[in-house]
Amino acid sequence: MPANATRTVRELAVEIPSATRIFEQLGIDYCCGGGKSLEEACAQAGISVDQVLRTLEQGSALSETASCELPDFRQASLKELIDHILAKHHVYVRQELPRIQQLLAKVVTVHGASHPELAVTQQLFAQVSAELTSHMMKEEMVLFPYIAELESATNSGRRAPQPAFGTIKNPVRMMEMEHEEAGNALQQIASETSQYTPPEDACFSYKTLYSALKEFEADLHQHIHLENNILFPRAVVMEERAA
Numbered sequence: 001m002p003a004n005a006t007r008t009v010r011e012l013a014v015e016i017p018s019a020t021r022i023f024e025q026l027g028i029d030y031c032c033g034g035g036k037s038l039e040e041a042c043a044q045a046g047i048s049v050d051q052v053l054r055t056l057e058q059g060s061a062l063s064e065t066a067s068c069e070l071p072d073f074r075q076a077s078l079k080e081l082i083d084h085i086l087a088k089h090h091v092y093v094r095q096e097l098p099r100i101q102q103l104l105a106k107v108v109t110v111h112g113a114s115h116p117e118l119a120v121t122q123q124l125f126a127q128v129s130a131e132l133t134s135h136m137m138k139e140e141m142v143l144f145p146y147i148a149e150l151e152s153a154t155n156s157g158r159r160a161p162q163p164a165f166g167t168i169k170n171p172v173r174m175m176e177m178e179h180e181e182a183g184n185a186l187q188q189i190a191s192e193t194s195q196y197t198p199p200e201d202a203c204f205s206y207k208t209l210y211s212a213l214k215e216f217e218a219d220l221h222q223h224i225h226l227e228n229n230i231l232f233p234r235a236v237v238m239e240e241r242a243a
Contacts, residue, residue: 003056005049009041010034010229012056014074020225022055024218031224032180073230078151078238081231082144089223090136096216097129103209111206115199117192124192125213128185135178143171147235150242160242168239172232179224186217 003012013019013030023030028041042049073081104122112118146168149161165171190196196214198207 003038003053005039005042005053006037008034009036009038012038013225014229016056017072019056020222022052024221026052028052029183029221031221031228032176032183034225034229073226074234078231078234079148081226082148085223085226085231086140086144089219089226090140092219093132093136093216093223096212096219097132100125100209100212100216101129103205103212107203107206107209110203111201114201120192121189121213124185124189128182128189131178131182131185135175135182138171139175143168143175147231150235150238154238154242160239168232168235172236175232176228179228182220183224186213186220189213190217 003016009023009028009030013023013034020030026047027045028047029036033041036044038052039049042052071080073084104118104125108118108122142165146161146163150168152158153160190213193210193213196210198210202210
């Protein structure tokens with residue numbers, strides 16, 4: 001189905017491989033806010049929906065002729081998608097959290113007196129760090145193993161596992177709420193830092209910090225997109241069919 005302004009951002013992000021990159025560049029929320037129509041999302045972002053549609057169509061045409069770096073996760077197994085999330089995004093988050101916290105501590109010590117927004121950013125990022133660490137642990141210890149076992153049972157004709165949480169919709173609802181909280185905190189950080197624009201007196205560490213924060217937010221958007229828009233909906237449908 002072609003792109004049009006009435007379709008949701010989530011649908012377009014899932015169906016057009018280049019859409020998430022385009023949405024990221026334009027500041028359109030395709031992960032937690034993916035349920036909005038493209039028309040509504042463009043209005044909120046203050047950009048032309050017609051221009052976005054043209055860009056999406058160009059990106060879709062390029063995607064058909066270019067080799068794709070990632071598999072189509074609408075068709076790949078849920079286990080493959082989980083393995084990708086773990087290897088690419090969970091590993092990245094665990095590597096970047098301490099690095100960014102160390103950069104923040106250094107930059108706040110040197111520049112905090114003249115740039116009070118840095119202390120706010122440090123506090124917000126500490127919150128994000130604690131929440132994501134707990135969040136990923138719950139996914140790795142509880143939710144992801146259940147989804148993998150559910151898929152294995154379904155494929156082999158075995159009875160689906162009976163989780164202690166009742167239905168997968170319960171932990172999914174919690175994970176999505178936590179995604180939104182992390183996304184909102186990073187959005188606040190972007191606002192505090194003028195969209196990660198270093199001030200004129202910024203040193204090398206200051207500039208490195210803002211670059212790292214910007215990359216961290218972009219990675220989290222892709223991370224949440226894969227879970228909220230692809231993994232979780234597919235797992236919910238699989239559990240319902242197995243019931």
